[in-house]
Each structure stands twice: as C-alpha cells, then as structure tokens.
Amino acid sequence: MPNPRLPRVPAVELPDDIKDMQQASLALRGDATFFEVMANNPDLLRWYIQDFYGQVFKSGRVPAEALEVLRLRLSAQHGCKFCNQGNRVSALEAGLSDAEIDALFSDDFSALRPALVAVAQLADELKLTNEAGNLSETLYRSLGDHYTPAQIIELGLIGGMLTGIAKFLFAFDLVEREDFCPFPAPVEKSI
DSSP: OOOOSSOOGGGGGHHHHHHHHHHHHHHHOOOOOOOOHHTTTTHHHHIIIIIIIIIIIIISSOOOOHHHHHHHHHHHHHBBHHHHHHHHHHHHHHHHOOOHHHHHHSSSOTTSOOHHHHHHHHHHHHTTTTTTOOOHHHHHHHHHTSSSSHHHHHHHHHHHHHHHHHHHHHHOOOBBOTTTTOOOOOOOOOO
C-alpha cells in the first residue's frame, strides 16, 4: 500500500468530480491514494485527466489499440500495479485480446499484430530502465509501416509523458507496485 509524504484529502472534502474518480479507483483497485493526494491540487489533476487523457490520449489521431499497447507495456515494464489494473481494462475496451494483453507482460510478442509489435518495441525504448533508448532506423521503419510520422511523434510524446509520470508516481509513493517492480518503495535514509 502506498505511504505518501503528502496528505490525502479526506473523502468528505473531495470535490464531486474528484470524488467520482476516487470512488471508481476504489471499486477497481481497492486503492485511491493517487486521487486522494492529487486532490491537494485539483486543477492539476483535472488537467491530467481531462486534457492529457481527454484531449491528447483519446484524441483519435492514433488508433486506441496502439495507445493502449503503449500504455500497458510501459506500466507492465515499470511494475505499476495501480496502472496495470486500470490499463488492462482499457486495453480490453480498445479491442485487445487477453493473449495480446498477456504478451505485453512478457518478451514474446508473437500474439500481437505487427502494428502493435512495433508499438510495444517503442515502449521498450521509452521505459525508465532503458537509459540508451532510441528510435533506431529499424524501429522507425517498423512503425512507419503502420503509422504516419505525426502518429509516431504522438506515440513517442505520449510514451515519454507516461514514463515521466511513472517516475513521479513512484518517487512520491502514490501507487501500489507489482512484486516484480524494478523500483522499490521508498526507504527513509538517515543523514
């Protein structure tokens, strides 16, 4: 269970829209630490949900299934249990099969369609643990077989933003981690 330094806003003090987010998270995950802490800055939380997700992630410029592969592969590689719980549901809603979803938690992408393999490979270049990640010529061509340059840029920018957000979530201890998470929960260091 997350143990953030920042205070949680009590449920009775949450604005109605954020209370709805908190309740949905509790129903799905049994935890709403992210929403309760982020409610200290409700405008920023709304920007993240309404503008980043509502206007960028769900803009329709990139196929939903590709974005869900990107997001779930990143959260699987990062070991964000909170993220994986929501991202699995969204991936199913976008039309991914259980086999395709399971492939994103392994290094065997044979269950994925070629267009989605390229996106999963892009996620591997963008993940936090890949300091040398890059858009190689091979990966660019693979992506280019299925996506326009504008879509590739959007996939890269969204993936980079999600990776940065993952760093924030872990550093501020706002989410539950998978057992295989490469980023341990914070430990208090003595000076």
